[in-house]
Amino acid sequence: MVNIIDIHASRPLRGYTVYCLAKARLAMLTKSLPQELAPEVRVNGIAPDAILWPEVEAYTAVHQASIDRAVVKYEGDPHDIAKAVLFLIRNADYITGQIISVDGGRTL
Numbered sequence: 220m221v222n223i224i225d226i227h228a229s230r231p232l233r234g235y236t237v238y239c240l241a242k243a244r245l246a247m248l249t250k251s252l253p254q255e256l257a258p259e260v261r262v263n264g265i266a267p268d269a270i271l272w273p274e275v276e277a278y279t280a281v282h283q284a285s286i287d288r289a290v291v292k293y294e295g296d297p298h299d300i301a302k303a304v305l306f307l308i309r310n311a312d313y314i315t316g317q318i319i320s321v322d323g324g325r326t327l
Contacts, residue, residue: 253316261315268322290324
């Protein structure tokens, strides 16, 4: 099982309290379920940063600020999330209960 969480599960975003709360609950579920379901089921999560931004002028500054906070200094792509999920499914037989940030180093 691979849950799509969010970096804001552990770093709340103002104005999105309910969203952050839901993602934090999913993060805890991701860490708790392996104790209940192992060894038959592995449970992990992906915590991406914002990848696809609305193409609206009002978001331009916030979008650029997000890129500036990332260590890699460029925007992620949906394929980055897909590759992380694929890794967990295909190549991570001994990984469970983990959440991988796919955020270009933004949460460092």
